[in-house]
Amino acid sequence: MKILTFVEGWVDLHGGTEAEARFGVYAADLASVLGHADRVRPFGDYCVGLLSAEGRKSVEPLAAVTAPERTAAQHQSLLHLVAQAAWSDQAVLTRVRELVLPSMTRDEPVQAWIIDDTGFPKKGEHSVGVARQYCGQLGKLANCQVAVSLSLATHQASLPIAYRLYLPKDWADDPSRRAIAGVPEGISFQTKPEIALQQLRQALADGVPPAVVLMDPAYGADSKLRAGISELGLAYVAGILPTTMLWRPGEAPLPPAPQAGRGQGLRRHRMRRDEMHQPVSAKTLAVELAADAWQSITWRDGSNTPLISRFARVRVRPAHDDKHRREPAPEEWLLIEWPEGDAEPDHYWLSTLPPDISLERMVDLTKLRWRIERDYLDLKQEVGLGHYEGRGWRGFHHHATLCIAAYGFLISETETIPPSGPTPAWRGAQSALPARYRPRGSPAALTAPHAELHRNPADTARPHPGSRSAAMSLLRTDAAEPNRPE
Numbered sequence: 001m002k003i004l005t006f007v008e009g010w011v012d013l014h015g016g017t018e019a020e021a022r023f024g025v026y027a028a029d030l031a032s033v034l035g036h037a038d039r040v041r042p043f044g045d046y047c048v049g050l051l052s053a054e055g056r057k058s059v060e061p062l063a064a065v066t067a068p069e070r071t072a073a074q075h076q077s078l079l080h081l082v083a084q085a086a087w088s089d090q091a092v093l094t095r096v097r098e099l100v101l102p103s104m105t106r107d108e109p110v111q112a113w114i115i116d117d118t119g120f121p122k123k124g125e126h127s128v129g130v131a132r133q134y135c136g137q138l139g140k141l142a143n144c145q146v147a148v149s150l151s152l153a154t155h156q157a158s159l160p161i162a163y164r165l166y167l168p169k170d171w172a173d174d175p176s177r178r179a180i181a182g183v184p185e186g187i188s189f190q191t192k193p194e195i196a197l198q199q200l201r202q203a204l205a206d207g208v209p210p211a212v213v214l215m216d217p218a219y220g221a222d223s224k225l226r227a228g229i230s231e232l233g234l235a236y237v238a239g240i241l242p243t244t245m246l247w248r249p250g251e252a253p254l255p256p257a258p259q260a261g262r263g264q265g266l267r268r269h270r271m272r273r274d275e276m277h278q279p280v281s282a283k284t285l286a287v288e289l290a291a292d293a294w295q296s297i298t299w300r301d302g303s304n305t306p307l308i309s310r311f312a313r314v315r316v317r318p319a320h321d322d323k324h325r326r327e328p329a330p331e332e333w334l335l336i337e338w339p340e341g342d343a344e345p346d347h348y349w350l351s352t353l354p355p356d357i358s359l360e361r362m363v364d365l366t367k368l369r370w371r372i373e374r375d376y377l378d379l380k381q382e383v384g385l386g387h388y389e390g391r392g393w394r395g396f397h398h399h400a401t402l403c404i405a406a407y408g409f410l411i412s413e414t415e416t417i418p419p420s421g422p423t424p425a426w427r428g429a430q431s432a433l434p435a436r437y438r439p440r441g442s443p444a445a446l447t448a449p450h451a452e453l454h455r456n457p458a459d460t461a462r463p464h465p466g467s468r469s470a471a472m473s474l475l476r477t478d479a480a481e482p483n484r485p486e
Contacts, residue, residue, distance in 0.1 A: 019413065022409075022412075022413075023044075023048075023409060024044075026099060026408075026409050026412070027040075027043065027044040027047055027409075028040065028044075029095065029099060030043065030092055030095050030096065030099070030405055031043045031044065032095075033087075033088070033091040033092055033094075033095050034085075034087045034092070035086075035087050035088075036085075036087075039081055039085055039087065041077075042077045042078050042080070042081040043081060043402070045062075045066040045067070045074070045077075045078065046062060046066075046078050046081060046082065046402050047402060047405055047406040047409070048065075048066055049061070049062030049063070049065050049066045049078075050062065050383050050384055050402060050403055050406040051383070051406050051409070051410070052065055053065045053384070056384070056387050057383070057384025057387040058384075058387050058388065058389045059075060059078050059079050059082060059389070060075055062078055063075035063077075063078050066078075081398070082388070082390070082395050082398045082399050082402065083390050083392060083394060083395035083398070084394070085398075086394075087398075089163075089397045089398065089400075089401040090162075092401050092405060093160075093161055093162065093163070093401055093404060094161075094206065096159070096161075096404060096405050096408040097152070097159065097161045097208070099408065099412070100159055100408040100409075100411050100412050101152070101159070103411060103412040104152070104154050104156070104157050104159060104411060105154060107154075107156070108154050108155065109154075109209060109211075110152050110153070110154060110208075110209045110211045111153055111154050111155065111211055111212075111365065111368055112152075112153045112211050112212050112213070112214045112365060112368050112369075113150060113151070113152060113153070113200070113203065113208075113210075113211050113212070113213045113214070113234075114150070114151045114152075114153050114158060114213075114214045114215070114368075114369055114371070114372045115148075115149075115150060115196045115199075115200075115213060115214070115215040115219050116148075116149055116151065116215070116216070116369075116372050116376070117136070117146050117147060117148045117149065117166065117192055117218070118136060118137070118146070118147055118149065118376050118380075118385075119133075119134070119135035119136050119137050119138070119142075119144045119145065119146045120135075120137070120144055120145045120146075120147075120386045121135055121137060121138060121142055121143065121144045122143050122144055122145060123143065125143075126180075126181075126391050127145060127181075127390075127391045127396075128145070128165065128167075128171070128181035128182075128183065128391060128392055128393045128396055129145045129146070129165045129166060129167050129168065129171055129181075129393075129396075130143060130144065130145050131143070131144075131168040131170065131171065133146060133168065134146075137380075137386075145165060145166075145396070146165070146166045146192070147163055147164060147165050147166065147396075147400065148163075148164055148165075148166055148192050148195040148196055148199070149162060149163045149164075149199075150162040150196065150199040150200065150203060151372050151375070152208070152209075152211070153214075153368055153371045153372065155300075155368065155371075156414070157371070157375065157411045157414065158371045158372050158375045159375075159404070159407070159408060159411060160379075160404050161203060161208065162199035162202065162203065163397070163400050163401070163404065164195055164199070164397070165393065165396055165397065166190075166192050166195060167183065167187060167189060167190075168189075169189045171183075172187070172188055172189035173189070181391060181392050181393050182392045182393045182394055183393045184393065187393075191222075192218070192219070193219055193222040193224065193225040194225075196215075196219055196225060197225055197228045197229070200213065200228075200229065200232060200234065201232065204232060204234075210233075210234060211234075212234070212235045212236060212237060212353060212365055213229050213234050213235070213236040213237070213238075214236070214237050214365070214366070214368060214369040215236070215237075215238050215239060215369075216239040216369065217238075217239040217240055217241055218239075219238070219239075220236075220238025220239040220240050220349070220350065221238075221239075221240055221241050221244065223318070223320045223321060225238075226238055226350070230352060235351070235352045235353050235354075236350075236351065236352055237335070237349050237350075237351040237353065237362075237365060237366045237369075238349060238350050238351070239347065239348070239349055240282060240348050240349060240350050241282070241348070242281060242282050242283035242286075242345070242348055243281050243282070243283070244281065244282045244318070244320075244348065244350075245279040245280070245281060245282075245318075245319040245320060246279055246280065246281070246282055246285060246316040246317065246318060246319055246334060247279045247280075247316055247317040247318075247319050247328075248279075248280060248285060248288075248316070249314045249315055249316060251277075251279075251317070252317055252328035253272060253273055253277070253279075253319070253325070253328055254272040254273060254274065254277055255272070256270055256272065256326065270325060270326055279319035282334060282336070282348045283344070283345065283348075285314070285316070285334065286312070286336045286338065286344075286345045286348070287344070287345075289312050289314070289336075293312040293314075294310045294311065294312045294338065295310065295311055295312070295359060296308055296309070296310050296311075296340070297309065297310075297311050297359065297360055297363045299360075299363050299364050299367045300364075300367065307367075309337050309338075309339045309340070310337070310338050310339060310340055311335060311336065311337055311338075311359060311363055312335075312336050312338070313333050313334060313335045313336070313359060313362065314333075314334050315331045315332070315333060315334075315355070316331065316332060316333075316334045316350075317329045317330070317331055317332070318332065318350065330352075331355075332350050332351060332352050333349075333350070333351040333352075333353060333355075333362065334348065334349070334350060334351075335348070335349040335350075335351055335362060335363070335366060336348055336349075349366055351366070353365070375407075378407070379403060379404070379407055383403045383406050383407050383410075384403060385399075385400060385403045387399075388400075
């Protein structure tokens with residue numbers, strides 16, 4: 001079985017190749033945390049199927065590719081592994097991180113932790129967590145599932161180390177749907193930023209090498225998340241909205257009013273504003289900047305030309321929580337991108353990176369968030385992250401964990417290429433399904449090992465309007481007749 005990974009060449013997982021040996025060691029190591037020896041073989045097969053199956057990578061095609069001579073039995077084995085077996089997703093993801101991180105950090109340490117989420121469009125209403133919500137894959141509100149993730153990133157790759165389905169409040173508060181989908185009792189409603197902060201805390205507790213936290217405005221606009229990250233001792237670069245209110249450089253809210261008498265409680269000790277002393281929006285502040293505040297920065301090579309844009313930065317104080325503060329908020333960087341020729345700025349970030357960091361380094365780290373966009377595209381298109389067809393909580397997370405495990409192997413293989421090797425690219429065909437494979441429900445699937453037992457599809461038409469008789473499949477006379485005695 002051959003798999004085309006990031007590099008321009010085939011990785012053969014059969015026939016005694018070095019890649020096969022490395023994959024065997026990798027899969028066996030991961031399988032050691034599954035809890036039962038009978039899960040080791042299906043675990044390896046599932047990962048091989050994700051890396052090699054052509055087209056949709058749900059359980060049935062994976063079974064057909066990995067065991068073409070016993071597809072039905074293999075289907076049951078893989079289905080049990082992903083939908084029913086009670087192994088720990090966190091234990092496997094932790095071991096994936098421990099195995100893959102040395103390869104990822106061969107040339108540089110972890111540069112960033114990236115908070116993100118990814119959506120999976122769904123048509124029905126029964127898959128766990130499905131609701132009408134924003135779906136990044138479609139770029140609009142749609143019926144979908146959304147998973148929140150935390151990834152480690154270098155300039156060459158990123159790897160999800162935490163991954164959890166967002167459970168909308170309607171789902172979290174519905175005992176019946178929770179029971180049917182197998183949602184664990186300990187899972188309660190949390191916003192996506194709350195899930196992300198929990199993942200950050202766990203990563204620190206697990207000893208993951210710390211780095212600056214990157215997030216887009218969907219997370220960066222949440223002031224509680226930004227505050228929580230600072231409380232953890234981590235720096236961040238947080239995308240914000242142009243309407244975010246900030247104090248101009250050198251300005252801050254007014255100090256608490258003089259205590260002339262009793263009354264007013266704690267309000268007498270909190271920061272103030274008046275009609276002449278007000279914050280402004282990030283967009284207003286950007287437009288007010290002088291022309292010489294903007295610098296053209298190139299941050300990486302694009303597919304055809306280097307990526308370059310204009311940036312400016314100033315030190316500001318966020319103004320979102322002044323009425324609850326007894327002293328001004330600490331200063332942060334406001335980084336703004338305003339491409340040459342555009343009518344207005346198009347990106348804004350708040351950052352707690354050090355005051356002495358260079359603008360070039362700040363832009364480099366900020367733009368590293370693109371890494372997760374690229375890698376999620378590969379996880380979905382090449383490894384089948386969104387192809388799971390089950391409806392339960394356990395299966396959703398098990399399938400994602402197996403996809404990340406398979407993807408981790410590809411990252412490790414990529415990092416075995418020397419710096420002077422070919423430019424990473426992931427293109428090419430994958431293993432086709434066996435010629436005899438037929439999806440469930442296909443008319444061709446009505447054949448049997450013995451021709452005399454082949455069936456004709458059932459005729460669902462009723463003989464007359466009042467008929468209630470059930471349609472039944474019949475033995476196929478065209479196959480049985482040649483075997484009749486003459």
